[in-house]
Amino acid sequence: MSLLTITSLxxxxxxxxxxxxxxxxxxxxxxxxxxxxxxxxLVDILAHPPGEARTGPGMKIFISQISGIFLILGxxxxxxxxxxxxALTSAGAIAGEISSHTIQTLVTKPIPRWHIVLGKWLGQxxxxxxxxxxxxxxxxxxxxxxxxxxxxxxxxxxxLLVLEGLIVLSIATFGGTxxxxxxxxxxxxxxxxxxxxxxxxxxxxxxxxxxxxxQVGIIASLIMPSETMWRMASDLMQPKLIQEAAFPLISLYSxxxxxxxxxxxxxxxxxxxxxVYVFERRDL
Amino acid sequence: xxxxxxxxxxxxxxxxxxKLSRKIMTQPAISTANLRKExxxxxxxxxxxxxxxxxxxxxxxxxxxxGKSTTIKMLMGLVTPTAGxxxxxxxxxxxxxxxxxxxxxxxxxxxxxxxxxxxxxxVHGKLYGLAAETLKTQVPRLLEMVSLQDSADTRLSNFSKxxxxxxxxxxxxxxxxxxxxxxxxxxGLDPLGxxxxxxVIHRLKEEGTTIFLNSHLLSEVEKTCDRVAFIKKxxxxxxxxxxxxxxxxxxxxxxxxxxxxxxxxxLQKLGRQVQVNGxxxxxxxxxxxxxxxxxxxxxxxxxxxxxxxxxxxxxxxxFVRIIETEAEGDLV
Numbered sequence: 001m002s003l004l005t006i007t008s009l010x011x012x013x014x015x016x017x018x019x020x021x022x023x024x025x026x027x028x029x030x031x032x033x034x035x036x037x038x039x040x041x042l043v044d045i046l047a048h049p050p051g052e053a054r055t056g057p058g059m060k061i062f063i064s065q066i067s068g069i070f071l072i073l074g075x076x077x078x079x080x081x082x083x084x085x086x087a088l089t090s091a092g093a094i095a096g097e098i099s100s101h102t103i104q105t106l107v108t109k110p111i112p113r114w115h116i117v118l119g120k121w122l123g124q125x126x127x128x129x130x131x132x133x134x135x136x137x138x139x140x141x142x143x144x145x146x147x148x149x150x151x152x153x154x155x156x157x158x159x160l161l162v163l164e165g166l167i168v169l170s171i172a173t174f175g176g177t178x179x180x181x182x183x184x185x186x187x188x189x190x191x192x193x194x195x196x197x198x199x200x201x202x203x204x205x206x207x208x209x210x211x212x213x214x215q216v217g218i219i220a221s222l223i224m225p226s227e228t229m230w231r232m233a234s235d236l237m238q239p240k241l242i243q244e245a246a247f248p249l250i251s252l253y254s255x256x257x258x259x260x261x262x263x264x265x266x267x268x269x270x271x272x273x274x275x276v277y278v279f280e281r282r283d284l
Numbered sequence: 285x286x287x288x289x290x291x292x293x294x295x296x297x298x299x300x301x302x303k304l305s306r307k308i309m310t311q312p313a314i315s316t317a318n319l320r321k322e323x324x325x326x327x328x329x330x331x332x333x334x335x336x337x338x339x340x341x342x343x344x345x346x347x348x349x350x351g352k353s354t355t356i357k358m359l360m361g362l363v364t365p366t367a368g369x370x371x372x373x374x375x376x377x378x379x380x381x382x383x384x385x386x387x388x389x390x391x392x393x394x395x396x397x398x399x400x401x402x403x404x405x406x407v408h409g410k411l412y413g414l415a416a417e418t419l420k421t422q423v424p425r426l427l428e429m430v431s432l433q434d435s436a437d438t439r440l441s442n443f444s445k446x447x448x449x450x451x452x453x454x455x456x457x458x459x460x461x462x463x464x465x466x467x468x469x470x471x472g473l474d475p476l477g478x479x480x481x482x483x484v485i486h487r488l489k490e491e492g493t494t495i496f497l498n499s500h501l502l503s504e505v506e507k508t509c510d511r512v513a514f515i516k517k518x519x520x521x522x523x524x525x526x527x528x529x530x531x532x533x534x535x536x537x538x539x540x541x542x543x544x545x546x547x548x549x550x551l552q553k554l555g556r557q558v559q560v561n562g563x564x565x566x567x568x569x570x571x572x573x574x575x576x577x578x579x580x581x582x583x584x585x586x587x588x589x590x591x592x593x594x595x596x597x598x599x600x601x602x603f604v605r606i607i608e609t610e611a612e613g614d615l616v
Contacts (some may be wrong), residue, residue: 281364
């Protein structure tokens with residue numbers, strides 16, 4: 001089937017352009033750095049534990065807390081990398097082929113144009129899933145093998161990270177059907193910037209009990225729901241103690257509704273359909 | 285019994301194939317009516333009416349910016365016309381059914397350069413819907429046809445411009461097409477490469493393939509095309525059989541002692557495009573039989589005739605004359 005031929009072509013391109021090896025190599029470096037940092041921080045903290053952690057069960061809870069916080073901080077970096085990787089790899093996927101004219105030999109084959117759009121999107125989505133499993137799964141395993149801590153809801157959390165990446169991917173796929181690569185990249189990052197800033201406005205607003213700020217944040221998350229997916233993922237994957245402790249940076253003051261997941265899925269599907277619609281009709 | 289059945293079956297298949305071929309041959313490969321394309325305020329193709337008979341090598345000629353590439357893009361379904369009708373192999377050009385029988389070598393011949401030559405043809409063969417078994421024989425056959433059998437495992441990024449153009453040509457023939465569009469197929473080629481492309485075009489023509497050729501290398505067009513259309517400012521200004529065009533347009537040069545207006549007037553009746561330059565005069569005549577008439581005219585006018593040279597006009601000269609002098613819409 002031609003859609004899968006385009007998907008496999010997308011894989012082969014990532015492989016041939018060394019994207020796979022760079023992502024794997026630097027991903028491993030990231031995990032190694034995290035493991036070393038985590039180890040030494042743990043050694044340092046455990047050398048001088050606080051009073052309540054000096055008993056056996058207290059120590060166990062304390063280590064869980066430290067591990068949970070560290071894992072979420074690591075995942076925070078992964079969430080950022082997921083957005084970056086999705087944007088950078090997909091901004092030029094269609095736009096680049098249009099500007100270099102390589103698209104002409106593809107679209108003049110007896111295949112519907114939407115096979116090209118969805119074939120590429122599918123290939124990138126599978127690579128995104130692999131990346132999230134490798135990075136987020138890697139972090140989880142590093143923490144597990146060092147302290148025996150395992151986060152709650154790992155599958156649901158990672159799925160939300162994938163969903164975050166898919167949102168970025170779908171916007172970039174849509175933008176690529178009518179914008180040049182550079183402008184498409186700017187579009188995606190600016191939308192991400194809105195989501196990022198909106199999310200902080202919402203959290204700080206909620207902490208300060210400013211309803212207007214929360215509303216602004218919600219509007220921003222409706223314009224671009226990617227950051228909300230991260231917020232929900234981090235909320236799912238952190239231990240209850242942290243949720244209740246209102247830990248800065250990672251705790252949620254204003255919890256997004258579960259309906260946001262449905263909204264996000266609908267959002268990415270709309271962008272994907274719009275990408276197909278525009279690409280089917282545009283001159284090449 | 286079995287042998288008879290096989291022979292009978294084969295006979296039926298051949299007959300069916302011939303019937304199908306005849307059906308394809310009777311309808312034009314391409315026909316357009318009042319085709320128009322605007323990009324905002326710019327009109328790329330004004331009003332293009334064209335018929336390309338099946339099985340011919342058709343040259344599409346015109347100066348830069350005349351709308352040739354936009355026309356090819358409309359015929360390939362890459363660009364949607366603003367107005368007018370277009371039919372390729374009896375179908376709308378965007379339809380997969382038309383594309384399944386069409387091959388295309390684009391002007392820019394830019395391909396996925398991270399693929400090896402063999403992989404490139406295999407991927408595009410799959411996009412044509414060819415089976416893996418077919419591709420196993422088709423890919424090496426085509427690589428050999430374009431003299432790239434030794435570069436099958438070389439990445440396209442290491443290919444020269446000429447090699448890219450040849451692999452692009454192979455890609456356009458993967459599906460044994462009924463119609464091939466070649467947009468400037470020899471622009472990056474050396475003389476050997478050009479000869480190779482010419483041989484490929486001849487082979488395709490022998491197989492009954494229609495070839496739509498857009499080229500600035502008029503000597504190539506002259507050698508390969510059965511029919512040519514001249515396009516200017518997005519309109520076809522003339523379509524002719526190549527043999528008629530070359531035979532009809534005999535250019536005659538005269539050197540006389542003086543060229544009075546009466547000579548130019550007289551020559552105007554015998555031929556076209558009379559040009560007087562001092563005591564040298566040239567004109568186009570439609571038949572070699574006119575040449576003695578020219579000699580007689582100079583005698584009648586009492587002029588001394590020093591030279592009278594009829595010569596075969598090259599397509600390049602015809603092209604320049606037609607594009608520079610023909611009135612738009614003067615369809616022959």
